[in-house]
Amino acid sequence: xxxxxxxxxxxxxxxxxxxxxxxxxxxxxFVECFAPDADVLLYGTGADEKRIGLEQIRTxxxxxxxxxxxxxxxxxxxxxxxxxxxxxxxxxxxxTFRIEGQDMSLPARVSFVLEKRGSKWLIAHAHFSTPxxxxxxxxxxxxxxxx
Numbered sequence: 001x002x003x004x005x006x007x008x009x010x011x012x013x014x015x016x017x018x019x020x021x022x023x024x025x026x027x028x029x030f031v032e033c034f035a036p037d038a039d040v041l042l043y044g045t046g047a048d049e050k051r052i053g054l055e056q057i058r059t060x061x062x063x064x065x066x067x068x069x070x071x072x073x074x075x076x077x078x079x080x081x082x083x084x085x086x087x088x089x090x091x092x093x094x095x096t097f098r099i100e101g102q103d104m105s106l107p108a109r110v111s112f113v114l115e116k117r118g119s120k121w122l123i124a125h126a127h128f129s130t131p132x133x134x135x136x137x138x139x140x141x142x143x144x145x146x147x
Contacts, residue, residue: 003082023072
């Protein structure tokens with residue numbers, strides 16, 4: 001069910017904290033956006049980027065920053081739904097970064113599941129993806145080579 005305006009505002013403020021911390025390379029601030037649970041999960045766009053638990057999320061974030069001169073997340077569209085103390089969010093946006101002297105940008109699709117604990121909305125699950133570059137508009141499957 002679509003979240004009310006108050007819940008939507010609170011959830012979007014929590015995600016803004018996440019993007020701000022990422023852009024500032026504030027590891028403590030970034031990790032504080034996640035639930036401190038053993039099964040908190042972050043899927044990244046890389047084949048090996050399945051991170052379970054805060055320590056693995058911390059390691060992933062540190063790796064992202066070690067491999068870039070700068071990196072930022074921006075969200076251009078979102079849909080927030082909620083039931084009680086759980087919210088789920090779909091986001092379109094971009095990940096921008098500078099590596100090897102070049103500025104680059106990847107389109108991003110992100111889904112989040114957040115839980116309200118006390119007065120904070122914390123991320124329990126995050127899944128980052130990018131649209132398939134070899135998939136033409138109007139096509140259901142990306143162009144692939146025969147196996």
